[in-house]
Amino acid sequence: MALLTLADYESTAGSLAAWPPGVWDFLTGGAGTESTVTANREAFARWRLMPRVCVDVSVVETSTTVLGSDWDLPVAFAPTALHEVCTRDAEAATASAATALGVPMVVSALSSRTIEDIADAAPEATLWQQVYLFRDRKVTASLVQRASAAGAQAIVVTVDVPRPARRLRDIRNELRFPPHVQARNLAASTGRAPDVSSPSAHTAEAMDPSVTWEDVQWLTELSALPVLVKGIQVGQDAEHARRAGAAGVIVSNHGGRQLDRARPTLDALPEIRTAVPSGYPVLLDGGVRTGAEVMIALALGADAVLVGRPVLHGLAVAGKHGAAMVLGILRAELTDAMAQSGHPTLDSVDRSAIHPAPDPALLSADTVPPPAPRVLR
Numbered sequence: 001m002a003l004l005t006l007a008d009y010e011s012t013a014g015s016l017a018a019w020p021p022g023v024w025d026f027l028t029g030g031a032g033t034e035s036t037v038t039a040n041r042e043a044f045a046r047w048r049l050m051p052r053v054c055v056d057v058s059v060v061e062t063s064t065t066v067l068g069s070d071w072d073l074p075v076a077f078a079p080t081a082l083h084e085v086c087t088r089d090a091e092a093a094t095a096s097a098a099t100a101l102g103v104p105m106v107v108s109a110l111s112s113r114t115i116e117d118i119a120d121a122a123p124e125a126t127l128w129q130q131v132y133l134f135r136d137r138k139v140t141a142s143l144v145q146r147a148s149a150a151g152a153q154a155i156v157v158t159v160d161v162p163r164p165a166r167r168l169r170d171i172r173n174e175l176r177f178p179p180h181v182q183a184r185n186l187a188a189s190t191g192r193a194p195d196v197s198s199p200s201a202h203t204a205e206a207m208d209p210s211v212t213w214e215d216v217q218w219l220t221e222l223s224a225l226p227v228l229v230k231g232i233q234v235g236q237d238a239e240h241a242r243r244a245g246a247a248g249v250i251v252s253n254h255g256g257r258q259l260d261r262a263r264p265t266l267d268a269l270p271e272i273r274t275a276v277p278s279g280y281p282v283l284l285d286g287g288v289r290t291g292a293e294v295m296i297a298l299a300l301g302a303d304a305v306l307v308g309r310p311v312l313h314g315l316a317v318a319g320k321h322g323a324a325m326v327l328g329i330l331r332a333e334l335t336d337a338m339a340q341s342g343h344p345t346l347d348s349v350d351r352s353a354i355h356p357a358p359d360p361a362l363l364s365a366d367t368v369p370p371p372a373p374r375v376l377r
């Protein structure tokens with residue numbers, strides 16, 4: 001079967017026989033009932049595009065500029081841990097794919113390769129380094145310093161992991177990663193290989209539940225690199241991040257993997273966009289799976305989006321080629337959606353480009369109001 005959509009890649013990746021026990025569930029799953037994983041996707045279904053016609057779309061330009069750097073698409077690779085579980089070349093493969101598509105890759109603090117090895121493998125890649133405010137701040141500072149030396153162009157600090165989430169699939173599966181899967185990037189900053197065989201145990205040990213905006217401010221002053229705060233879900237927190245010195249925010253609920261019942265990121269986006277000054281970078285992740293959905297996120301105020309799980313599906317199906325194909329599909333879909341809706345460039349994609357879809361609940365037969373009772377005279 002031809003793989004034409006990100007959903008095709010997901011189903012093909014899910015049917016691979018090579019997954020170690022529990023690992024597919026780890027990639028796919030979320031916290032608690034996984035209501036937020038589902039809600040992130042459903043939020044996109046509540047919007048429709050408003051096509052304009054008789055606009056010259058003979059040339060469609062998907063490029064954009066974020067934090068002063070040019071991207072070929074308004075899409076980046078979200079930070080996701082341990083790409084070694086998907087493909088032998090791990091993050092070296094991902095960085096090659098990002099380079100081929102002209103988009104940035106956010107390297108996880110828990111990547112299976114060091115930032116130095118990733119930069120060596122893909123010298124043209126635009127790399128951002130994701131960090132946590134670990135209990136041991138020296139580890140955070142070391143990751144920032146090494147990323148800067150390796151040529152990373154920004155730091156992303158993830159602030160939505162105060163403690164391990166209740167990921168029921170992982171608990172039921174008693175998830176343990178195989179021993180060859182290692183968080184080498186982190187190990188290079190701690191000086192010893194952290195035990196990541198149990199994600200939950202590692203998170204409890206390493207993450208600091210006492211993080212406040214003062215710690216974020218400390219991070220923004222640590223290096224000359226711009227810092228984006230990932231995990232922002234309400235407008236006031238976006239403003240806190242900006243005041244702490246962040247160069248931008250990423251609207252994210254960690255792909256529904258931390259707080260079950262958190263609202264979908266797309267629903268949070270307009271509030272966050274209006275809480276910060278115009279021109280302040282606002283990125284979004286969570287559930288983006290088609291080019292039309294990239295447009296919807298941009299219309300609601302995002303400067304760009306990030307994709308998480310689909311990149312892992314591409315890596316698992318066909319290594320670096322698979323990750324590049326996933327992004328290539330998003331590029332083809334976005335180009336088509338822009339052309340079909342009369343938007344030759346991304347500048348014109350604003351709130352007028354979309355329309356709320358009718359609420360399916362209001363259309364269902366059960367909810368059609370009964371006729372008014374006849375008045376008997």
Ligand SMILES: Cc1cc2nc3c(=O)[nH]c(=O)nc-3n(C[C@H](O)[C@H](O)[C@H](O)COP(=O)(O)O)c2cc1C
Nearest residue numbers: 078079080081108158254255285286287307308309
């Ligand atoms: C397997 C997996 C590992 C992840 N690891 C990290 C991580 O190391 N750091 C981080 O900030 N976010 C991590 N995330 C969250 C992603 O960066 C992103 O917020 C989320 O995947 C976006 O949703 P999507 O998968 O629906 O695109 C991870 C997500 C998944 C699925």
Ligand SMILES: CCCCCCC(=O)C(=O)O
Nearest residue numbers: 081110196198199202257
């Ligand atoms: C300790 C290795 C697993 C990291 C878990 C990362 C993850 O699942 C997430 O951030 O989500």
